[in-house]
Amino acid sequence: MITDFKNPYVLLLLPALAVLAALARLQYGRRFGAAPVPAGLPARETLRSRLFRHVPFWTRVLAAALVITALARPQQAARGDVPPAEGIDIMLTLDTSYSMIAEDFAPFNRLDAAKTAAANFVKKRRNDRIGVTVFGGAALLTCPLTLDYQSVLELLDSAYVNMTRADGTAIGDAIITAVNHLKESKAKSKVIILLTDGRSNVGLVTDLALAARTAAAYDIKIYSIGTAGKGKARIPTGDPMQPIAYIDEDLDEPTLREISSITGGEFYRAKNYNELEGIYAKIDSLEKTKFEAKTYTSYTDLYLYLLGPALALLAALYVLERTYFRTVP
16 A cells, blocks of 8 residues: 655645744744733733734644645555456366376376376466366366366366276377367467376267367367376275285377377476376466566545544634633733
């Protein structure tokens, strides 16, 4: 909050008022300071007479100073940043197929690593709408585009393996589901961040290049992230007789690279959690809303806070001069 004056030149009257007040008191002292005390009156001044000599004069001076300051139009200025009118729309598209439970992203499994890195990415965004699509053997929109990041974080945290209750990995269906939600967007940039550890093997959309061209037709970029370590990965089975099994690496890196290239995006491979965090940080730096910093200023007039006391002083003086000071001297 900043206090300013709309008519600051009016404040030049304050020094003039001070000079006039000083001259008036000097003239008053010369005229009445050495005057003899009339016969029959006490030689010493009473409190009321002293007040009568000073209070009316200085009350009028103070009221005049308040009026002059009010005429200068004091204002309280509140300044803030204006957010951009258009940001970036981002659809986080997350693989929840059974293989995402593999434990090669210590201290996480693949899904928990993906959820944690995505959550950290969301926390860094400003003014961008974010949505969430999950997929396994089917695709499901779990969070529409929103600026309510807390809801996005909660829905990310609630994702679990095989939540679509369909086996397999339907990458084509996931892309089209995300595209259908982004295509009508008026955002300056539209992005799908597709994270998977496998290859597309089920679903209605089997031609991933066609799905990518559909995204490109709506100016949607796809950043693909492959999350799988090299070689075999251990996976808990839930079977006490054989609690651990091993799965082979099955990441379709060439196809993911192709669909990203078609849309003008990028493909990244993460073999551990630190690399995954770095990939999200890089996407965060690439997809930033660029806008010139703008500020707004709102003003609140404060002159009534000065006129009110000035009028109150003059009203009080009016009453005193007709009551308490009436018989003085």
